[in-house]
Amino acid sequence: MLASFSSTGGKRYEIWRSLDGEARAEVRLESWFSIHETPPIAYVKLEIIEATDMKPSDLNGLADPYVKVNLGTTKLQTNIQRKTLSPKWFEEFKIPISSWDRPNHCFLKLLTRITFSMTCLECVL
Incomplete structure (x- = not known):
């Protein structure tokens, strides 16, 4: 050559x-x-409904809350509910599960717009 x-x-x-x-x-x-993508073997149906009795985080005595979801490599976020201490989202997410070989940890964080962490929940699927 x-x-x-x-x-x-x-x-x-x-x-x-x-x-x-x-x-x-x-x-x-x-x-x-090359990309080796395996099809999902299952899905998690996650419904974010509402929160109540939140502590105020803004100067006006209210909050602008939203929820962040992490499951494996999937990251999602609800819409921001403005000026409320009792937000109602009624949002549904369908998250793919590609393997049962490793733990699938789901992290839910309730945040406000100024990123003050209110609550963090963890569940293992």
Whole structure:
């Protein structure tokens, strides 16, 4: 082989000299990466309904609460409920589970807009 180089389009060019002295070029497609994605084996249905009797976190005596959810690599967040101490979300999430080989920890955090952590719940599925 005389030369070999790759382009940004994922093609690899090779220039060869044959036994009779002629140069020839070959173009080969090159794989830059591969993704092995397994389909989910189950789903978690998570419903965030409401919170009551929250402590105020804003200067106006109210709060702007929302909930953050972490399950494995999935991260979700509810809508922010503005100026309330008794938020009602009524939101539903469908979270895929790809393996039972490792623990699937679900973390729920009730936060306010100024990121004052109110409550953190953990459950293992």
